[in-house]
Amino acid sequence: MSQATRRPSRSDTSSDGDPEAAGETVLAVDNLQKTYGDGDDAVHAVDGVSFAVDRGEVVGVLGPNGAGKTTTIKSILGLVVPTAGTVEIAGVNAADDARAVYQHVGAMLEGARNTYWRLTVAENLRFFAALGGRDPDVARDRHERLLEQFNLADKADEPVNDLSRGQKQKVSLAATLARGTDVVFLDEPTLGLDVEASVELRRELRRLADEEDITIVLSSHDMDVVESVCDRVVILADGQVIADDPVEDLVGVFETQAYRVTVEGQVPGGVRTQLTDSYHTENWDVLEDRTRFDVTLADGDTLHGVLDVLQAADRQLLDVDGLEPDLEDVFLDVTGTAPGSDADEGGDGE
Amino acid sequence: MSAPTQSAGFDTGPRGYLRYFLAAFRKRLLLLLRYPVNTISQFGTILLVFFVVFYGGRAVAPTAISDSIEGIIVGYLLWSMSITAYSGLSWGVTREAQWGTLEQLFMSPFGFGPVMVVKMVVNVLESFLWGALTLLVMMTVTGHWLAVDPLTVVPLGALALAPAVGIGFFFGGLAIRFKRIENAFQLMQFFFIGLIAAPVAQYPLMKWLPLAQGSQLLQTAMKDGVALWNLPAGELAVLVATAVGYLALGYAAFHYCQRWARREGVMGHY
Incomplete structure (x- = not known):
């Protein structure tokens, strides 16, 4: 991917539902690397990750603990400075113009509150809209819609602190969406949610992609979430991509x-x-x-x-x-492949 | 329905930035009003320390306190304002990291630096609010009324506070990179007392230290009623140079530390 090139993106088009937008690459990650330390002590947290995501696609980033999911996501977002590689979002090279990239991308990160618990739900949405460069007054209708979609309308004026864990998680997601970006990263969005809240959130994510053309990249340990929400799955192991396939091709993974x-x-x-x-x-x-x-x-x-x-x-x-199931083993079992080889390593049962 | 990027109401230029400033200001104001016990105890602590100094000092050394009360009032005013402005950044960054909102602030299309500048301006405004109230109470309690010409006191106060803000940026940067540095935060508060009370008249080189020149000129303006434009130009130049210099150094350190933290992958850690 060339440096600082700019391709037309949805944001550059004036008409809604532009047919040319379909299949348009909105995120391109090329040979992303992150190494901590050097010499013999060097840890390659991300080791040459490349993948691309089209507009309106929902892509799951899967992998066992320590596979490099969070580091990959944070490197794409600029929260971690990558050692090498390029990231382009909406045609903008992130290293060249991070501020332009943040017009297009928002994120809800794992284990973080992501919102101000002492503010009310509506106040959070207003604040994060303004932080994202939007006029909170103009965005009010959209915020109300978001709150209705997340069943939070009657909680709009309550401090986030008073809400349940599932509701707080939904407020985080709503605050991320309140910024109105067209690409959203969600790190373990259903972690800690009960089954009902998780199912509801999954439905909402799918709707955002289908109806609002929002591109979603999510990482999760929860295979059910990935199976029900994602169009495509990128599986990481030891900082490398070991699979990048449509979700239906990996149906075996979910049955394992x-x-x-x-x-x-x-x-x-x-x-x-x-x-x-x-x-x-x-x-x-x-x-x-x-x-x-x-x-x-x-x-x-x-x-x-x-x-x-x-x-x-x-x-x-x-x-x-x-x-x-160990995700990497599962993947090897299902596909009978290993990184960089066509050998049938680990494919005993297939 | 399309994603609303670049739609109506989207602006990352000056107007959008002003809107963000107003949102940040509103947020701070809401928190002050919504949690009155917190707010009152914050203000109460400032006053309590002054009462201890004033009444305690008067009981122990009434003449000394009486002779220097105006200096104490101005010094205490600057100290309390410095603490508010400084801690808003240094503690603020630590708290935002704990809340997971620091990374959200980082991902703003305005840029992390400008977002933190807004935070700083809001803190300084808050310090002026508390400063004005504290000054009023101090003058009422002591019966000593100082010259408070806004055209003189506000710009002088802002310039005097700037080095404290710079130090706040510096410690905010350290907090992003090294996390638990609360003890150092607290130590700085005592260090500020020494800087504000620095004997600049006796040792002129000390005027180049943070806060020292601002303290000196505020004393002159408020105790002696000297207007801003009647202060010696050379002394004002030192004030501006130290204000800009320490603020710029602090901001540069903050910028360096946040990049360092992102290289080490510890940006949102706490």
């Missing part, structure tokens, strides 16, 4: 289940080989009177096959615990 299985006594070598050949098993732990292993399966039903093999070998099942 992981279990910790414990059986009595030791598992004969042949049975163990049979299991490892047919399924993705790991962390085999042979104890005095029992054997324990983890198995990641493309879907929960496949567990019967594992149990059948154990039963046939006359191993008494002691326990089966559900585990949170």
